[in-house]
Amino acid sequence: MKKLTFIIIAIFTFVFNSCSPSVEGETKNWDRNLNQLLKLKTDFPAYEDFINEKISDAETIYKSADNISDEDKKAKEMRKANNILSSGCIGDLKNMSSKIDDLNKKKREIEKTIKNKNNSKNDVVYIMTLVENCKNAIKKAEKVLNKKTSDLDTNPCKKIERAFKGLQTTYTETDNAISDFKKAHKEIDEKEKKKEEAAKGLKCEYCGTKNKSTAVKCKSCGANL
Numbered sequence: 001m002k003k004l005t006f007i008i009i010a011i012f013t014f015v016f017n018s019c020s021p022s023v024e025g026e027t028k029n030w031d032r033n034l035n036q037l038l039k040l041k042t043d044f045p046a047y048e049d050f051i052n053e054k055i056s057d058a059e060t061i062y063k064s065a066d067n068i069s070d071e072d073k074k075a076k077e078m079r080k081a082n083n084i085l086s087s088g089c090i091g092d093l094k095n096m097s098s099k100i101d102d103l104n105k106k107k108r109e110i111e112k113t114i115k116n117k118n119n120s121k122n123d124v125v126y127i128m129t130l131v132e133n134c135k136n137a138i139k140k141a142e143k144v145l146n147k148k149t150s151d152l153d154t155n156p157c158k159k160i161e162r163a164f165k166g167l168q169t170t171y172t173e174t175d176n177a178i179s180d181f182k183k184a185h186k187e188i189d190e191k192e193k194k195k196e197e198a199a200k201g202l203k204c205e206y207c208g209t210k211n212k213s214t215a216v217k218c219k220s221c222g223a224n225l
């Protein structure tokens with residue numbers, strides 16, 4: 001019984017700790033976030049000043065947490081600092097490249113559906129629009145990523161967030177269209193298969209005579225079909 005109580009307490013402590021911030025956890029997050037941002041600066045030199053600014057904002061909060069003696073309050077303040085380095089447009093900037101890759105893959109996937117022989121004219125037009133939308137969203141995101149500091153908007157955060165949202169919306173739109181096309185084509189394919197089978201007629205298992213597809217009994221030997 002004692003052992004069981006101990007295990008239950010251990011599980012509760014684990015769950016509790018993984019939800020609420022701890023000083024130890026936030027210190028680790030801080031180091032990890034700073035490292036990621038250093039890499040981000042080398043990947044996107046245009047954003048160096050912008051990233052430095054975010055780091056300095058976060059540092060002010062992170063350092064002020066040093067003066068808080070209450071562990072819970074201290075951890076919460078540290079988490080606030082960490083959020084500046086990991087969420088919002090910084091988070092979008094971190095994930096932008098992988099989102100571009102994802103959308104590129106979706107674009108290729110939708111491009112393939114254009115070859116389907118069951119496409120109507122409208123389908124083809126729609127697919128081509130979707131491919132264009134993918135290209136535009138990717139172009140916009142790449143433009144935002146590669147801008148020179150001097151050309152950067154007064155509010156780069158807004159630009160990043162808009163480009164990122166554009167990638168996300170286009171991805172969802174394309175993905176939905178692909179599954180709709182797949183479903184529609186499956187239905188058409190199945191109908192055609194049934195038609196073909198009906199045209200072939202039914203072959204009797206016993207004597208091999210070809211019967212009409214609607215026949216119940218073989219016209220030659222009378223066996224059930």
Ligand SMILES: [Zn+2]
Pocket residue numbers: 204205206207208209218219220221222223
């Ligand atoms: Zn027969």
